[in-house]
Amino acid sequence: MKYNTRNIGIIAHVDAGKTTLTERLLYYTGLIHKIGNVDDGNTTMDKDIQERSRGITISSAAVSTQWKKGEKVYNINIIDTPGHIDFAVEVERSLRVLDSVVAVFCASSGVQPQTENVWFQAEKHGTSKICFINKMDRIGADFFSVLREIETKLHAVPMALQIPIGAEDHFEGVIDLIRQKALYWMDDNGETVIEKEIPEDLKADTDEYRMKLMETLAEYDESFFEIFMDSDKKVTEEMISEALQRVCRSGAAVPVLCGSAFKNKGVQPLLDAIVTYFPAPEQLSNIQGENPHSGETVELARNETESLSGLIFKVVIDKHMGRLAMLRIYSGMIQSGDTVLNARTGESFRISRILKMQSDKTLSIEVGKAGDIVALTGIKDAKTGDTLSAVEKPILLEAITIPAPVIRVSIEPKTNSDEKSFGLVLAKIQEEDPSLVVERDRQTGETLLSGLGELHLEVTLEKMRLNHGIEVNQGKPKVSYREVLTEAMIHREKLSKQNGGNGQFADITFEIGPRENNEMGLEFVNLIKGGVIPGEFIPSVEKGFREAMENGPLKGYPLESLKITLLDGSFHSQDSAAYDFEMAARDGFRTAAVLCSPKLLEPVMEVEIQSIEEYTGAVTADINRRRGIILSIDEKSGRKVFAAEVPLASTFGYISDLRTLTSGRASISMKLAHYALVPDFIASTLTT
Template structure:
């Protein structure tokens, strides 16, 4: 039965139709009995009031459903993820626990910037993919152009399992290249599929694309290649399906299907493909982790008999049930009442209840097994990225990467009466979204909220107002700059304190400056010879420098990177302690960094703007005004696509400004590209 579980995600650019497609998947699997639409604000996956109002997915919703194929019932766990870059952490933490994804493309827009982002995030986690080219009924829909973009822009090997019959208003149905049949959806809800012979005017295309399908499989799969060589006539449907399954698991190919989710066409074949071609959890390689005690790498088999291990990929605070830890179980099994260990804290917890999430509903289940995605109650101190394991054998799994925030805003409650609950609410939203950072400005005493973009902060503040009833005053958005050292200097720091009894002593000579390779973080090189500084104190020196990097000497912004070479030093036989060397490193940094010509770095956004020809001049002039550099201008389906690099500081309010400039005829998407030096004429105004 375990072969019948599929853990899948739905990924795409904003507005490619992810939520609409998910809604149809749920309808045809019988999970919901009425089709919801994003435009009507009644979709099952978008539970949040803002998701309904804005028509976008903010938090990745999880839902379990079933699909019957060839007398087998498949349990499909679906996670619908946001397409907006501001919610990148939602995508990241979902992909970390999924086995495969359906990538949704708009048939007229093709591969867009955020599609590339999430695609390569999925690549990082080694996830199998199926592509669904959606909106075949839309103006400018071109299945074959998108197929080509998947190849050129995403460097994938697309495997068309279907080709469309017509496009735009003439989109009738699809041709199944494996069955060699034409499929039509005849009723309004798309529940009845009629299989017919391929129409005469599509026979040549169908033959050509079926041949391409067979040839691609022969190139990518040895077993299939041998059959193909011996006798092409002997190739059966089953042989093709098995070859697709093998190549999909190895991520050698990406099967491609098409349809129109909104018009209820093409969804059931996609469900069949999910069941047929995506791997079950126990068909994947064993999971690697670290033994928490010995730090040795260990491998766990993905079955129910193995030692229990799981990863918390999200924390949800529910009004009725309190704190829910969303958990992917990788090995073993758990029952309610079992005691498990949070490996990060070393604490043991008793599981109160195990829940299966069905979007806004939950179902209590007796046990969770390897491969399941469940929610647990009773895990009090759980955070995103925590490993849970059996108490007998603590296993640490690879955590989840949380991107650093790039924008911040000062906030305070409008009334003093909300002051107490304001702090509690901020703690709660930080637990749910680890990419938000709340801190107090040491100079002004203000509360600062940092996030991944304007929309991210806007949505968070709206959530505080709508869900918790707290009205908020906010300042103007500010950029989270970074600092960098531009020169290398040698420096000696000596800490000597005598205050009766044992004193404090640490002496270090070091070289400090920028990293040569521009990689982020600290590069620490220990060149101490002859034990002049005892070995046990060296990690404290490194720790001191690492902590000091959090606050640069220019304006207190974190350093992007730094290289420190520890050259020499000395220690006192009785007065020296590890903490003394930590202090010496921190003090040495403060003193030395000032002479290393520190400079400010600012986040540069990669911006893509789609507009019509007549606004080319206006859009170009506006990019220049914002200190932007245009990197490319493409034309497709009568629309111009501008790609530019623009400093984040110049993008505040860009979306509404652009709408005004182009009378609402342009769309924009942004993602963090890199950090670059702030020009001197601007840096001078920021530093004074």
């Protein structure tokens, strides 16, 4: 086994320095020959016009590069993901296909809300992690404070592999705790790493943290525990390194390194750690899926000789090459000209070209193998989350979860001439980003675009203008409210129509009301006995209720959760049909739901604001004005950190309002916390 491929992602909160770090990784691996900077808008990964102008990553970029450690050359596929919560689906689909992630933290801001989000997303996928504490040169940088936060806020076990030499303006280098050497970066480009003896004043700290590292390894790795406890055995660098590999791959504890990507310090040791401690695809457990026809579990080994399985995690529409499907190959291999199966649609098609992505450049390759991330051209009808497999051994892998949108705007093209291409462009954009929903308002005929946040929609409309030349008029943002029933009742609904020949007949008695703990979706309980309603009509009753939930009784918003218990009923041997029972369920819902004290629910955002002391009063008053609840006010690196919950409806324009309020001295981040009941005095003022 060669074990020489690593599939890694870079995750973090907005502005922790992910893209800058990726740029340095590409520079030191020799893929690019000039270092780009986010502030100058010339980075390799942010190739979109908006990404450059806004200084943020919007869509996850993929790039393949190589790093040589010792005599061995490793292929590293890197995906740089967005840090903004509005692009959570980009992070989710990247994490779904990656084996490991480098979590980047700002040394002065520490663990921020979006860091927590992406960290727990990575946990859900069982991804191996390494932490990189960046911006050690920044004012307020505190490596040890961030170590503590990783432990308390992320419930992780951090293992420092390095400690910094100095901080802020005095950050000079790092001490490698395994090799017990001080590393300094002497030139501006950081290419020359000089090893020296550990400075006298840092020897005690080095001993302390090296001992902590070994104790953690002994706690989480049995073989290392035996070596560590055996006083006759000397612990070698190799032993520590091997134990670190095992612990990192099991996810029990996480290695932590530090540096300053912007100042080109600390990047090469991070590359060494990536290839040393992260698993190769072949070292992971077998891939599991199901046979799309029989539903039986299918298990495939992650090697080239196994039959093909791969997941399309992204669809990109490229100006020059058309539709590109980004594919992570889990097992087997594909060659140009092979016929493969889309397990979702059941259709087979021929692979025309296989491309290796070098961010904005592409390289044609003949073969894609297990562990590779490639782009395929000419794949029709493929969507994010589709499985491609061998025709003779179909497998369906777990799809990618797409979060539900929370905000929508009405949109229309500014000019009539754009009317035709407007629909086509919206369809393209929706293909690329499945978290966007486009629908027509049945009452007004307007086109509604829904997304995960204000910035998400803003970026989408800007993309339509910049990439497709369509100017759009937009309405005011509207919140995607939900409805919920707060009381239960029993209702009988009878449908009986005679219109010559066969009539229509359905009769159902059901209890309708809220689910326990307001769990999501429809809970349908069938208590019909003795065949009073034939079994083949029961699914139609359920279907009727499921469809009726889309329009709540209060203002027509979807119902968040509902429990229906089908108690009794009757049918007519000639006149009853499945559709009659579906209609009876819909009519019964409309009549009964109004009587179950329906209430409106609104999305509530978890908000974190960082500001300076003098604006505390203004920020607090503003949160209260927005119907917000302050959960805590902490101090971090000389700044005030407010944690609050604010209804989404009150957050429109919050970012620019806050800048005005604090003369640009505050930053804000938001994520969806939960849905909560809308106060009656607000609900009465809302129109659909």
